[in-house]
Amino acid sequence: MRRYWRLYRVFWRNGFRRELEFRANFWAKVITNFAWLFFFIALVEVIYARTDAIAGWSRNDAFLLVATCYWMSAIASITFFRNLGMLPSLIRLGTFDFVVVKPVSSLFWVSFRFVNMDEIGTLLGSFAMLGYAVAQMRPLPDAVQVVEYFVLCFSGLTMYYSLYLLTMTLSFWLVRVDNLSALIDTILYMARFPTDIFRGVLQRILTFIIPLAFIATIPSKAMLGRMEWWLLPVGVGLATIFLVSAVTFWRFATRHYSSASS
Amino acid sequence: MVGRLQRWWRKARAVFSIYFQDSLAYRAQAFIWILTDVVPALVMPLVWLSAYGGRAQIGGYTPGDMVLYYLCMVTFTNFVVAHMMWDVATEIKEGQFSVYLVRPFSYFQTTFIRNLAWRVFRLVVFVPMLAIGVWIYAPYLSDTRFEWGLTFWLSLVLGHVVSFMLSYALGLLALFFQEVFSVYNIYYIPMLFLSGQLVPISVFPDWLQAVSRYLPFQYTVALPTEIFMGRVPETLAWQGIGMQLAWTLSLYFLSRVFWRRGLLYYTGVGM
Numbered sequence: 001m002r003r004y005w006r007l008y009r010v011f012w013r014n015g016f017r018r019e020l021e022f023r024a025n026f027w028a029k030v031i032t033n034f035a036w037l038f039f040f041i042a043l044v045e046v047i048y049a050r051t052d053a054i055a056g057w058s059r060n061d062a063f064l065l066v067a068t069c070y071w072m073s074a075i076a077s078i079t080f081f082r083n084l085g086m087l088p089s090l091i092r093l094g095t096f097d098f099v100v101v102k103p104v105s106s107l108f109w110v111s112f113r114f115v116n117m118d119e120i121g122t123l124l125g126s127f128a129m130l131g132y133a134v135a136q137m138r139p140l141p142d143a144v145q146v147v148e149y150f151v152l153c154f155s156g157l158t159m160y161y162s163l164y165l166l167t168m169t170l171s172f173w174l175v176r177v178d179n180l181s182a183l184i185d186t187i188l189y190m191a192r193f194p195t196d197i198f199r200g201v202l203q204r205i206l207t208f209i210i211p212l213a214f215i216a217t218i219p220s221k222a223m224l225g226r227m228e229w230w231l232l233p234v235g236v237g238l239a240t241i242f243l244v245s246a247v248t249f250w251r252f253a254t255r256h257y258s259s260a261s262s
Numbered sequence: 263m264v265g266r267l268q269r270w271w272r273k274a275r276a277v278f279s280i281y282f283q284d285s286l287a288y289r290a291q292a293f294i295w296i297l298t299d300v301v302p303a304l305v306m307p308l309v310w311l312s313a314y315g316g317r318a319q320i321g322g323y324t325p326g327d328m329v330l331y332y333l334c335m336v337t338f339t340n341f342v343v344a345h346m347m348w349d350v351a352t353e354i355k356e357g358q359f360s361v362y363l364v365r366p367f368s369y370f371q372t373t374f375i376r377n378l379a380w381r382v383f384r385l386v387v388f389v390p391m392l393a394i395g396v397w398i399y400a401p402y403l404s405d406t407r408f409e410w411g412l413t414f415w416l417s418l419v420l421g422h423v424v425s426f427m428l429s430y431a432l433g434l435l436a437l438f439f440q441e442v443f444s445v446y447n448i449y450y451i452p453m454l455f456l457s458g459q460l461v462p463i464s465v466f467p468d469w470l471q472a473v474s475r476y477l478p479f480q481y482t483v484a485l486p487t488e489i490f491m492g493r494v495p496e497t498l499a500w501q502g503i504g505m506q507l508a509w510t511l512s513l514y515f516l517s518r519v520f521w522r523r524g525l526l527y528y529t530g531v532g533m
Contacts, residue, residue: 036447039455047461051317054313177290193308
């Protein structure tokens, strides 16, 4: 475990150095990502100029939701998103061979090798937005709500990672599909809307099967003090189940990996 | 003259069929790209339906109109909205662009037909998804009187052309600059907003609608969609078509300039 921690610190240093090498490019990416945050804020503003609630979510609630979704996806792309996204090409080109022979867990390497700093602006921006939305709340959230929020966000991130890993692992078989990550991007895009807009069966599917609700809606509800208490253990439980099944599937897939090049 | 036209037509058909087969070869990928457009567009009606809260209309749209808007818009998007700049820029950066320079069929025409082939392919793949969309939203669809006369077809075809010209001109920027991908990424923000792909133009505040009239984006998808839904009076429809023509011509000349200037910069990586 200590070894992995040390290794991960090296990955971070490495990431910083890489960005310093192409500084203009780095700032261009930071600004672009930041602009997309404004894109979504503008969308929220356009909709709320015409109404004062969407499925019971006020404008300020929506800001909380969007901020939550954005900081979580910023963390995801700083740590694992880009890395797992490269998996299909690693497999297609046969370079996955070099990963397998390294003296570390190949899952660790494939998930966290490159630290991608260009979402740092989005992360800070969305945290500022979160702070703004929370400061506007009346009454302010108590400590329990804040703790529940972060626990559920962490579970949400774990589910997101697991879901993404499950999908990308499919590329061991679907060698020609190199945009599987766009599929997961779409899921995250939907997570920016409160899942209360879905009804009936669809809502249940999006809560328990594709755990869209847990990515942003349920944590935000916890912060707002509007969540049923039992969703907390369910969230943590689901995150564990998803993670275990994703890792199991990964193990199964790598056992059947038969290199592309040799 | 007839002979030349016949020869051109043979070449054009060959290019079309090559790229159509190319799309077929990558059908799983194509399916995912289409989903990334379709899913958000099919979710937006749910957002709006939850936003009415008893109001009869938002931006002149009743709940039924709103659902219908998104179904029509997403259908036309498949045919209209071009993303060719990514391919053009990649080809320029990696040097495959050189090959086209010596072919007896211009790069402009090749790219145009390639985009057309891909758009037609997408439309075909999209049909079952549209059926699902209509099935889900069936309870909201009552008033379905469509306007599909000459103005609609003209605006649809010209919407395709305007969107293509935009993406082609943007693609040629790669002849001048190394880092164009960030520019493209930013381009999507006004493009998505003002083309009507995100929300109907008429829910915007008035100042933004006014600005939008002078930009090319709403003349891609929004115009044919609104004409199809019978929301645009005849004279305004013709005015819109005039704007489409104006944008097509100006973007065409712009891309000619980019082409002539840009080729001087082009180094042909990999030769």
